[in-house]
Amino acid sequence: MLYGRRAETDRIDHLLAEARDGRSGALVVRGRAGIGKSALLDHAARKASSAGMRTLRGVGIESETELAFAALHLLLRSGIDRLDRLPVPQADALRGALGLAASAATDRFLVGLGALTLLSELAGDGPLLCLVDDAQWLDRSSADALLFAARRLEAEGVALILSIRDGSLGFRPTGLPEMRLGGLGPADAAALLGETTGTLAPHVRDRVLAESEGNPLALIELPAALTPEQRAGHIDPLAYHLGPLPLTSRMQEAFQAQIHALPEPARTLLLVAAAESTGDLTVILAAARRLGVGADAVEPGERAGLIRVDGELSFRHPLIRAAAYQSAPFTRRVAAHRALAAALAGAADGGRHVDARAWHLAAACTDPDEAVAAELEHAAERARRRSGHAATTAAYQRAAQLTPDPRERVRRLISSAEAAMDAGQLLRSRALADRAALLTDDPREQAKLAGVRAAVEFEQGSPRVAHGILMSAAAPIAATDPEMAASMLAEAVRDAWFAGAPELAGQAVDRLHALELPAGHPLHPVVSALTGLAALLAGDSARGLVHIHAALADALRSQPAGPGERLIIASMAFMVGDDETSLDLAAGLADDCRAQGMIGWLPHALQNLASSQLYLGRFQDAKASATEAVRIAEDTGQHHRVDHLQGVLAWLAAVRGDERACEQLTSRVRAHAIDHGNVSSLAWAVWAQGLLALGQGRAQAALDHLETGITGTVRHQLSTTLFAPDLVEAAVRCEQPERAGAPLARFDEWATATGQPWARAVALRCRALTAARDEEAESHYVQAVGLHLNGGRPFEEARTRLLFGEWLRRNRRKADARIHLRQALDMFERAGADPWATRARAELRATGEVAGDVRAVGVAGLLTPQELQIVRLAARGATNRDIGAQLFLSPRTVGYHLHKAFPKLGVASRTELGRLDLGDPALGTRHRDG
Numbered sequence: 024m025l026y027g028r029r030a031e032t033d034r035i036d037h038l039l040a041e042a043r044d045g046r047s048g049a050l051v052v053r054g055r056a057g058i059g060k061s062a063l064l065d066h067a068a069r070k071a072s073s074a075g076m077r078t079l080r081g082v083g084i085e086s087e088t089e090l091a092f093a094a095l096h097l098l099l100r101s102g103i104d105r106l107d108r109l110p111v112p113q114a115d116a117l118r119g120a121l122g123l124a125a126s127a128a129t130d131r132f133l134v135g136l137g138a139l140t141l142l143s144e145l146a147g148d149g150p151l152l153c154l155v156d157d158a159q160w161l162d163r164s165s166a167d168a169l170l171f172a173a174r175r176l177e178a179e180g181v182a183l184i185l186s187i188r189d190g191s192l193g194f195r196p197t198g199l200p201e202m203r204l205g206g207l208g209p210a211d212a213a214a215l216l217g218e219t220t221g222t223l224a225p226h227v228r229d230r231v232l233a234e235s236e237g238n239p240l241a242l243i244e245l246p247a248a249l250t251p252e253q254r255a256g257h258i259d260p261l262a263y264h265l266g267p268l269p270l271t272s273r274m275q276e277a278f279q280a281q282i283h284a285l286p287e288p289a290r291t292l293l294l295v296a297a298a299e300s301t302g303d304l305t306v307i308l309a310a311a312r313r314l315g316v317g318a319d320a321v322e323p324g325e326r327a328g329l330i331r332v333d334g335e336l337s338f339r340h341p342l343i344r345a346a347a348y349q350s351a352p353f354t355r356r357v358a359a360h361r362a363l364a365a366a367l368a369g370a371a372d373g374g375r376h377v378d379a380r381a382w383h384l385a386a387a388c389t390d391p392d393e394a395v396a397a398e399l400e401h402a403a404e405r406a407r408r409r410s411g412h413a414a415t416t417a418a419y420q421r422a423a424q425l426t427p428d429p430r431e432r433v434r435r436l437i438s439s440a441e442a443a444m445d446a447g448q449l450l451r452s453r454a455l456a457d458r459a460a461l462l463t464d465d466p467r468e469q470a471k472l473a474g475v476r477a478a479v480e481f482e483q484g485s486p487r488v489a490h491g492i493l494m495s496a497a498a499p500i501a502a503t504d505p506e507m508a509a510s511m512l513a514e515a516v517r518d519a520w521f522a523g524a525p526e527l528a529g530q531a532v533d534r535l536h537a538l539e540l541p542a543g544h545p546l547h548p549v550v551s552a553l554t555g556l557a558a559l560l561a562g563d564s565a566r567g568l569v570h571i572h573a574a575l576a577d578a579l580r581s582q583p584a585g586p587g588e589r590l591i592i593a594s595m596a597f598m599v600g601d602d603e604t605s606l607d608l609a610a611g612l613a614d615d616c617r618a619q620g621m622i623g624w625l626p627h628a629l630q631n632l633a634s635s636q637l638y639l640g641r642f643q644d645a646k647a648s649a650t651e652a653v654r655i656a657e658d659t660g661q662h663h664r665v666d667h668l669q670g671v672l673a674w675l676a677a678v679r680g681d682e683r684a685c686e687q688l689t690s691r692v693r694a695h696a697i698d699h700g701n702v703s704s705l706a707w708a709v710w711a712q713g714l715l716a717l718g719q720g721r722a723q724a725a726l727d728h729l730e731t732g733i734t735g736t737v738r739h740q741l742s743t744t745l746f747a748p749d750l751v752e753a754a755v756r757c758e759q760p761e762r763a764g765a766p767l768a769r770f771d772e773w774a775t776a777t778g779q780p781w782a783r784a785v786a787l788r789c790r791a792l793t794a795a796r797d798e799e800a801e802s803h804y805v806q807a808v809g810l811h812l813n814g815g816r817p818f819e820e821a822r823t824r825l826l827f828g829e830w831l832r833r834n835r836r837k838a839d840a841r842i843h844l845r846q847a848l849d850m851f852e853r854a855g856a857d858p859w860a861t862r863a864r865a866e867l868r869a870t871g872e873v874a875g876d877v878r879a880v881g882v883a884g885l886l887t888p889q890e891l892q893i894v895r896l897a898a899r900g901a902t903n904r905d906i907g908a909q910l911f912l913s914p915r916t917v918g919y920h921l922h923k924a925f926p927k928l929g930v931a932s933r934t935e936l937g938r939l940d941l942g943d944p945a946l947g948t949r950h951r952d953g
Contacts, residue, residue: 024218025062026239027211034202035067038182042150043074045919047176049183051158051196054204056342057240057274060186063204064154067184071152077145078152083160083194085341086300089418090378091411092120093301094165095138098155105144110908112620113137119409120164131164131410131446132659133620135171136911140904142172143179143913150180157341159191163413163446164406166194171658174198175912178919198657206237216242224256234273240340241274248277278346281327288316289323290347291355293330297348298359298383302335309366314358360387378402378418385421396425400435403442412446415439420455433463440475447660453479466499470507477514482662485700486522490515494531505538509546512538516553520560521663523702528557548577549588552595559598562769568776571595579604586612586624593631600744600779602815606635613648617909626656626664633671640817642854646675647888651910663704666696670707677715678818680858685715706732710746717749718858722756729753733766744773748819751789752826760793767793781815784808788823791830800830808843821850825863837870844870855884890924891941893917898936 025032031052038048052060071078081098103123106114117137118124145151155161155169173183173196185196207215212232216223223231223246235241246254282290295310296302308318324330329347331337338344348356360383367380381398388395403418419439426432436459443452456475463469473496480489493515497508512535519528535550555570575595578588589612596605609631616625629652636645649671656664673688692708695701709732716725729750747770754763767789774782784807791803804827811820824843831840844867851860867873886894889910896906903914903921910917921933930936 025059025066026215027207028059028063028066028204031063031202031204032066035063035184036070038184039067039070039074039076039150039152042076042152042180042182045150045178045180045915047179047181047183047916049173049176049185049199051199051201052184052186052204053189053201054186055189055238057238057244057340058204058206059239060188060204061156061340062239064156064184064186067152067182068154071150071182074150076150076152077148078154079145080154080156082155083157083162083165084300085157085160085345086298088160088162089382089414089421090162091164091406091409091414092122092134092162092168094155094161095134095168096121097301098153098165098169099138099141102141102145105141108144109137109140110904112618113140113908116410116620117141120168120411122409131167131412132171132622132655134164134410135168136620136622136908138168139172139175139911139913140907142176142181143907143915146180146915150182153181153183155183155185158185158187158194158196160341161194162411163448164409164411167413167447170194170196170199174654174658175916177912177916179913179915206235207239207242208237212237212242215239216246223254227254227256238274240342244274244277248280275342275346275349278329278340278343279350281329282324282343282347282350285323285327285329286320288320290351291316291359292320293324293347294351294355295359295362296330296336297338297344298356298386299363300344301379302337304332304334304336306363306366307336310359310362313362313365357387357389360384378405378414381418382421385425388425391425391427393425393427393431396422396431396435399425403438407442412442413448415442416446416448416451416455429462433459433465433468436462437468437471437475440472444475444478449479449483449660466496467504467507470496470500470504470511472496474511474514477511477518481518481521482660483699486518487524487527487700490518490522490524490527490531493518494534497534501534501538505540506546509535509538509540509550513546513549513553516556520556521703522700523560523706525557525561528553528560532557548574548581549591551577552591555595556598564769564773565776568599568773571598572778575599575601575604586616586621586628590624590627590631593628593635597631597634598744600774600777600782600815602635602638605631606639609635622655622911623659623661626652626659626661626668629655630664630668630671633668637671637675638816640850640854642675642678642818642856643884643888643891646672647892649675650888651892655911662695662699663701666692666701666704667707670704670711673708673711674714677711677718678854678856678859680715680718680856682715682719685711706745710749713746713749713753717753718856718862720858720862722753726750726753726757726759726762730762744770748785748789751792755792763789763793779815780810780813781819784810784823785816785819788819788826792826797834804830817850818854818856821847821854821856821859824850825859825866828863829866832866832870841867841870841872845872885927886924890920890927893920894924894928894936895941897921897933898939898941 035050038050041048052063054060068078068080079098079101081094083094087093099121103121106117109117112133113136116133120134142151142153161169176183187194187196206212212235216228216232231242231245235245282293291314292307292311295314296307299307299310311320321332325332329339329343331339364380364383364387367376367383381402384395385399399418399422403415403422406414406418416439419435419442423432423435423439426435436455440452440455440459443455452475456472460469460472473492477489477492480492493511497511501508512531515531516528519531532554535553540546540550551570552574555567555574558567558570575592578592578595589608593605593608593612596608609628613625613628613632616622616628629648633645633648633652636648649668653665653668653672656668669688669692673685673692676684676688689708689712692704696704696708709728713725713729716728729746732746733750747766750766751763754760770789771786774786787803787807787810791800791807794800794803804823807823808827811823825847828840828844828847831843844863848860848863848867851863892910893906896909903917906912906917907914925931928939930939
């Protein structure tokens with residue numbers, strides 16, 4: 024019976040009921056040691072069993088926190104017979120992670136996607152309950168995979184419950200709902216104490232109630248540790264530490280007292296079991312025999328209720344395991360680990376047992392030992408191949424500690440630091456790099472370590488600082504390893520771009536040219552592109568775009584295969600205003616990232632894709648891409664990506680006139696990006712706020728916002744290409760055209776250098792706004808409209824037509840004005856640009872034409888961004904499993920969204936989707952001048 028937990032059990036029961044109805048959910052149960060977390064998980068298991076639900080159960084084990092995917096293997100092992108039903112990349116990643124097959128290195132989050140799909144597959148037989156106890160001790164690889172899956176549970180019929188001890192520094196399940204457990208109330212505590220203990224003297228009973236603080240485990244175990252004399256009150260209970268010790272320490276001492284009461288062989292067996300951690304009875308007994316202890320030593324601990332044996336050996340509570348291990352002298356702990364290593368040598372299966380043996384050998388080392396260090400390095404490489412980067416980090420770090428040779432120690436520390444970066448453990452990575460840097464004066468090793476420290480600084484600190492680290496470390500290796508120096512200097516240019524620092528970019532580019540790479544070297548196009556980037560950042564658009572055009576042409580001819588190189592090409596296309604090429608490149612890379620499981624690269628690809636879709640007026644697609652990318656970037660710890668993408672989403676909210684969403688998003692960008700000097704992301708936030716104000720008719724507020732991107736602390740070259748036209752319009756509307764002069768000149772130079780018709784059209788629109796004479800203004804508008812007919816950036820075309828229509832109406836040419844205002848209104852309505860549509864509609868009324876307030880949103884406009892992605896893929900014939908693999912959803916969740924989308928679209932089956940126009944409404948058929 025559970026005392027005092029009615030509200031908690033009701034919440035769990037509701038979660039299980041939701042799962043039985045086909046809806047998924049996760050819950051984190053948090054509280055102190057002994058507070059009843061495991062009891063609530065047991066309650067969930069009983070309720071699930073009585074309802075016919077399948078239950079998977081796992082546990083985090085403190086001594087296994089460095090073994091890659093140990094906890095995930097424990098949780099999913101009963102479902103591995105279903106792996107063949109998963110998409111091949113996911114199945115291969117899971118097999119490799121769980122040690123079922125050799126595997127090449129894969130994206131670590133692909134394992135999480137495989138776990139999600141496997142859970143969905145298992146739930147296909149009926150609702151599924153997953154329980155994970157002591158999640159604070161999950162190995163990092165398992166924790167990442169489970170959290171990735173838990174955040175995507177939606178319509179599979181899966182209930183996931185995890186328990187976490189308060190105060191732990193391990194697994195942090197951000198984004199999942201939590202339920203915190205407190206102590207039992209006085210009446211419930213007294214009832215539990217009366218049920219579970221024999222007679223206690225009244226003052227002893229009161230003392231136990233007071234000291235237990237309502238902790239159920241303390242109410243059970245503290246009395247059990249008292250002697251008969253103490254229970255009767257003849258000896259002060261303080262003699263057994265019911266005094267000022269922390270409650271957890273008192274409970275652990277209570278368990279230690281019970282362990283010390285056992286015979287010596289039983290204590291030895293408990294020590295071996297605590298050190299072994301997995302409960303493998305065969306291994307535990309084999310190791311115990313090496314210490315002179317037979318299988319009959321199991322019985323005393325079992326009889327005392329400290330352990331359970333049911334195929335495996337398990338401790339009744341984690342504090343018992345801790346007590347059994349920590350109460351043993353150091354020499355006996357070392358002996359236990361040696362015995363376990365010897366036992367595992369015979370049981371080694373080429374996978375998990377080999378890694379465990381290496382760690383037991385390391386635990387038994389008291390001095391440096393190259394043989395053991397080499398074993399750990401092999402374990403690290405096995406973990407790397409399984410995408411267990413956190414385990415790789417730990418194994419290399421411990422191997423370095425055991426390495427006698429100083430140079431080998433540095434090499435292993437560098438490998439550990441690099442693996443920590445891959446695992447997203449940025450602070451640990453920097454600490455390891457700093458430690459290794461003190462042990463070497465080799466320039467190349469120092470350069471590697473500088474690369475790690477710069478990457479950490481870029482993500483958590485300042486791009487300016489990262490730039491300085493790279494520049495300093497590249498100089499000593501420029502002559503001996505120019506390729507490595509070039510790679511570091513290229514990163515330094517990138518950091519300068521994010522910092523909005525043209526002088527820093529110029530320094531790095533000058534150093535790149537000084538390397539004098541030989542003709543035909545594959546880095547030449549990159550150097551050319553970076554030279555152009557630095558010129559752009561310095562405000563020299565003409566020179567910058569010459570270099571970038573040339574680099575883009577070279578890159579498109581060579582068609583590099585690496586994701587990094589392909590991202591650079593897509594970015595170059597954006598910089599020259601070639602949105603179609605940028606879209607094609609980004610979409611192709613995103614598709615390849617999905618197909619090959621390159622989840623870490625996907626937010627980068629989707630960021631470029633969302634920007635290209637935005638520029639091409641495909642606002643719904645852009646929102647879907649950016650929303651998906653934010654979700655993945657948050658999972659993968661790519662904070663700068665999150666900033667930039669939230670800026671894109673803020674811009675889309677501004678176009679819609681959604682002031683609340685725009686302000687929330689820009690506030691988030693500012694909160695992180697300002698502290699980290701991420702000026703390029705701040706530029707998007709500034710643009711979004713200025714565009715929102717301009718669309719609402721608040722021209723002065725728009726001008727003030729946008730000018731901060733030209734002259735303020737967030738000044739960046741992006742201001743020239745992103746929002747200079749908006750600043751020009753705001754300045755003219757405020758009757759302050761002098762504030763538009765310099766921004767317009769810079770934009771005009773950039774537009775000319777791009778060679779893009781749409782860019783020249785926007786420049787001409789700005790010239791029309793600032794023209795002194797009507798004839799000049801009309802000429803600019805007419806040329807601009809003509810150039811827009813060549814395509815590109817339809818939202819800009821709509822704005823040009825709106826402004827031209829307004830100018831024509833003010834000049835009493837109402838019939839001519841209506842032509843352009845109708846087209847502008849149609850385009851704004853299709854795009855969902857409500858403030859702009861309202862303005863166009865008002866202008867039409869002023870010409871004498873009443874425009875209906877009916878939005879041409881199109882079929883796709885009826886769906887959420889995620890539904891739109893799913894429906895489009897389904898219309899192309901993709902199965903739910905295919906769609907789930909591409910969008911990182913379970914197949915059952917895909918089916919759920921299709922079920923919701925069909926009524927909105929007025930269809931009853933997938934076959935009917937092919938008859939619908941699912942294109943973005945902003946790209947629908949538009950009227951053209953006759």
